[in-house]
Amino acid sequence: MSVRDLTAEDFVVYKTMTSGAFGGPFDPSSPGAARDFSPGQTAIGIDAASVPGGLDGVIAAGARIRHDRVTLGGGVARCGGVAGLAVHPAHRGDGLFGQLLTAVIARCDAEGLPLSMLYPSNPAIYRRYGYQVVARSESLIVPLVDLQRIAAVPDRRLVPVTEATMPRLRELYHRLSAHDNGMLRREAPLFDEGLPGGGWSALLLEDGSGTDHGYLSWTRRGEAADGVGLEVHELMGRTRADRLALLRSLGSWSTVTELARLRVRSEDPVLDALPGGGARPDPDPVPLVMMRVIDTAATLRARPAPGGLHGAVRLLVEDDTVPAGTCHGAGTFLVSAADGRISAGPDDGTTEDLLGTIRLDIHAVSLLLVGGRRLADARRLDLTAVADPAAETFLDALLAGPRPSVLDAF
Ligand SMILES: CC(C)(COP(=O)(O)OP(=O)(O)OC[C@H]1O[C@@H](n2cnc3c(N)ncnc32)[C@H](O)[C@@H]1OP(=O)(O)O)[C@@H](O)C(=O)NCCC(=O)NCCS
Incomplete structure (x- = not known):
């Protein structure tokens, strides 16, 4: 067959x-x-x-x-x-x-x-093939009354999102998610360039000169037994004040509905702007996101190196989940960082100036290379992550950043 x-x-x-x-x-x-x-x-x-x-x-x-x-x-x-x-x-x-x-x-x-991603109904069967849970799509239930007291933010006004202004929202989404890990770029042909439809609405937040600073998108639901009348898909702002301005706009719905379900990224900065302690986790099941590294060197090269980080390590990756040669996950690689760039390729036998060696299994590679976690996190999950101390410090610094988030659409 x-x-x-x-x-x-x-x-x-x-x-x-x-x-x-x-x-x-x-x-x-x-x-x-x-x-x-x-x-x-x-x-x-x-x-x-x-x-x-x-x-x-x-x-x-x-x-x-x-x-x-x-x-x-x-x-x-x-x-x-x-x-x-x-x-x-x-x-x-x-x-x-x-x-x-x-x-x-x-x-x-x-x-x-170089990467693969899926939303598993049964994570165990995918884990056997090297996919690792890297994120979960979390939502909060927010009482809108909490948002009513947020003060107006100077020099900010709201603009409806229409076919004409949707490109501004897309551009802002790309800008505001650029330094996240795992966020889909949502590009054609997989994603329509127009408005999402189906009751989706959004507002852009601009300043007096017309520069965009954030957006809020939602779908209004009929009154449900759970009291949630608004599904908020995204709330993204450049600064904390911008996020407050968007939360204030959300608060204006409190006369017609009690609660909003707010979809958030991992460690979403909006959490720091939410006033009051009334928000609680959504009781619905949390969809998981699994990722797998298909090509270790290409995944490493796709991200910039943090400025000021210099060094080189030998990286040994073992993959017993698929037959040898299925993909470029396994192997021995030289990984170096200099001038804001990462080089990664097959080990050419260089021994000088190496900070040390790191040995990872494919599960650890899939967890770590999408960023936001340390080798110690992989060990906590009982994955193979063995390293010389200086090499470990280097790789942790290379892959630092927010934990991955995947929000599937606007
Ligand atoms: C899930 C599905 C793809 C598995 O396909 P399959 O060819 O029957 O699976 P396999 O025979 O290769 O079995 C693979 C392993 O998964 C396990 N498995 C299969 N379906 C399972 C399920 N629903 N729950 C738990 N384990 C399951 C099997 O026991 C087997 O483990 P084993 O090797 O230890 O015996 C298939 O049942 C299916 O199409 N289901 C409906 C659609 C679906 O769920 N797709 C996945 C969406 S993420």
Whole structure:
């Protein structure tokens, strides 16, 4: 049995299989039904006819790889987002999952995607293949009455987001998330350039000269039993005062609804601007985000080095989750930082001026290389992270930054 590319001719069969797995209607006979995979992604699958007892014209397993880009502490890395991965119910329990996921990893490598990301329903099955939980999408329930007392911020006014002003919001999002780790760039063709629709609304915060300083986006919900009338997708401001101005605007809804659900990034700076102690964690399950390093050297090179950090280390990466040669995760690398840039490549035997050696397994690499964690965090999770002290200090400094956050859309 082999994994092959799925084309437009396979779309209806694949889509029927995945809508059966995940729920949700798919009627190929309806005039508006999609006929092909959306651009910006690669679809792969296994024909049922190639597995024992399988029928012609049935896809036994399939997945899509979205060609995204994510921020890495001031740099950007290409990232294969795994979506719609499913095995036909007739072929579950026969090991197709592992074959398909190994093929996904190999395909990300072949397409120059040094990272891969997914939202797991069952993290354990992905962990076996080197994916590591790096983030969780957290939300807070905020009493709007708490926000009513926020004072007006001088030289700031609000502008509606329309088709005409949406490009300003996109530009600001790129600017304000550039130094985060793991944030999707949300670019075409995977993301529409226009307004998201579906009740999505937003305001830009500008100063008297028209320069943008922040934005707030939300969807108004009908009054629900939980009292949450506003789903706030994002609140981003350049400064604390800007975030306060946006929270003040949110407070203006307190006459019509009691609570807002506010989606936040890891260590989101808005937490420092929230007045009062009334906010509480959203009781709904927290979606997890897993990432896997596909190409260790390329992932390291994608981020800038912190200014003033100089040095070099030898990095040994072990990967027993996929057959050797599946991707460029494992190997022995020389990693150095100088003049704000990281160099990473195969070990050429240099022994001079090395700060020492670091040995990581692929799980630790997937945890650490997306930034915001230290080798000690990997050891706390029982992952392999062994290092000479000076080398450890160097890598911790290289990968410093906020913990990764992934917010899937505007
Ligand atoms: C989850 C799914 C992809 C697994 O595919 P599969 O080919 O049946 O899995 P495999 O036979 O290769 O089994 C892989 C391992 O995962 C385990 N596993 C499979 N489904 C599982 C589940 N729902 N919960 C816990 N473990 C599961 C198996 O026991 C097996 O472990 P083992 O090797 O120790 O026996 C498949 O059941 C499916 O398509 N489910 C519906 C869609 C879905 O959940 N997709 C994943 C979305 S993130």
